[in-house]
Amino acid sequence: MTASPADRPGPGGDLAATDATLLLTYARMLQSETLAGNPQPWLRGKYIALVDTDRDSAQGELLERAATELGAKVAQVRPFHDGAPASSAESSTSRG
Secondary structure, eight states: OOOOTTTSOOTTOOOOHHHHHHHHHHHHHHHHHHHTTOOOOTTTTOEEEEETOOTTSHHHHHHHHHHHHTTOEEEEEOOOOTTOOGGGOOEEEEOO
16 A cells, blocks of 8 residues: 555654554564464565664664564665765675
8 A cells, every 4th residue: 555645754744544554454464473483574585774773772673673584684874974984984784
């Protein structure tokens, strides 16, 4: 299901009710598969970039773990900041 741009959350906005319902449905499906001991690698072969996410934060760790457990390759990408030389950019990859 694709929401129109008007239905997508903006700065400080909320998920549209249909998007929230769909998200919850998928979360329950994934949870059921895991509890049954049969998790599926839904993201196998996919690459996900966590942009400017603090990997050491609980949220960053959770996002990386969830994507990796679903079969994705996860990279953390930190954008360049004003005045930072190109060699100081950090990028690392989690192999799952």
